[in-house]
Amino acid sequence: MSEKIEEVREQMFDLVGHISYGDFSDLDAYWASLANALRSLDFKDGAEITNTKSVARILSEIAGMSPNDLGDLIGLAKDMEELSHGRSFDAIDEEDVEELESLAGDFEVAFETFLDTVLPEILADGN
Amino acid sequence: MDAPSHPPLHESLRAEFDLIQRKIDHIGEFENRVRGWSLTLQTAIIAALFSGKLPEMASGYVTVLLGLPAIGVIFLFHYLEQRQRILSRALGRRAIAIERALDQLIVERDWSARKRQTMMKLAMEDLDGTPRIAVTMALASRQGLFFTVKGMLPFRLNFFYYFEYALTLMALGALCFLRPAHTPEHSLTPAVPVSSVYQINVDQLHYLNDAGHQVQRVEKKTVNNSNRKSQ
Numbered sequence: 615m616s617e618k619i620e621e622v623r624e625q626m627f628d629l630v631g632h633i634s635y636g637d638f639s640d641l642d643a644y645w646a647s648l649a650n651a652l653r654s655l656d657f658k659d660g661a662e663i664t665n666t667k668s669v670a671r672i673l674s675e676i677a678g679m680s681p682n683d684l685g686d687l688i689g690l691a692k693d694m695e696e697l698s699h700g701r702s703f704d705a706i707d708e709e710d711v712e713e714l715e716s717l718a719g720d721f722e723v724a725f726e727t728f729l730d731t732v733l734p735e736i737l738a739d740g741n
Numbered sequence: 742m743d744a745p746s747h748p749p750l751h752e753s754l755r756a757e758f759d760l761i762q763r764k765i766d767h768i769g770e771f772e773n774r775v776r777g778w779s780l781t782l783q784t785a786i787i788a789a790l791f792s793g794k795l796p797e798m799a800s801g802y803v804t805v806l807l808g809l810p811a812i813g814v815i816f817l818f819h820y821l822e823q824r825q826r827i828l829s830r831a832l833g834r835r836a837i838a839i840e841r842a843l844d845q846l847i848v849e850r851d852w853s854a855r856k857r858q859t860m861m862k863l864a865m866e867d868l869d870g871t872p873r874i875a876v877t878m879a880l881a882s883r884q885g886l887f888f889t890v891k892g893m894l895p896f897r898l899n900f901f902y903y904f905e906y907a908l909t910l911m912a913l914g915a916l917c918f919l920r921p922a923h924t925p926e927h928s929l930t931p932a933v934p935v936s937s938v939y940q941i942n943v944d945q946l947h948y949l950n951d952a953g954h955q956v957q958r959v960e961k962k963t964v965n966n967s968n969r970k971s972q
Contacts, residue, residue, distance in 0.1 A: 623855075623859065624859050624862075624863070627856065627859045627860055627863060628863050631841070631860055631863055631864075635837055635840065635841045635844075636837065637834065637837045637838075637841075639830075639834050
């Protein structure tokens, strides 16, 4: 399981890293990789996570199994997905780029907290 | 025997980065040159259309047909620029990967060991070795017609060519609706109201009867009569 969690973390860093380096060429692919990594986590009591769901939706379902409030993380993920969805490097506005970079920093911190503290609790509850 | 020594990775990356930077600069200059050619040619075509030197048989609609290749020429320049833009973008992405790797190699950051390790691993994966200029360009060149044309659609990236298309279409529209249909030299259609012509003809006859061969004066008088009538 820890390997899977590290995979999730790696995909998160990949997404955030590309945004922080100004590479918006294929953000949808990075979101998809993160979603796939989250799906690979085996939640025994968790809701079904289908392939069509976004990261924000997957996090919502995970949060539904935990008393912890993941509102910020889910909100950040939703905002980032909305800003970046379907946009290439050339199609994204300058002000959106700045906002996306700022959100990415906050998302990284919130996601790290989620991975280090919340997720183990969820997995323990599930087991 | 000692193994051959290689320059450190960051030096190789810097050398590749400089090369890419020069290539991107050249592509940028080429794009500007293509736009210059396109604008010059378009101006020449529109000027030719409006100059009245087209064959006399060219009615408004025929003129539009003759002008349509102008749109085709602009499209070709647009396509050419888009191909260059695809190359430039691929090299730009490569430059980002190099920057990211250089950043990881050179800059000390206040990151956790786990984050540093992950970011370095990702940066090296993105980098995928060095040098890779030829591979990057070859992969970008494989983009097909559909992909290229798709990139020509977003307005914000292509407003220069949209402006040229619009300008040409406006010019052709103006020619179509404003240019009078061709009038043969010996047309029966009178250039002045019939009553005036009749009046002038009578004057002409009268004058010719009186003055005989003074044709020049007759023409002068005809013009005067016409002007007076219209006033």
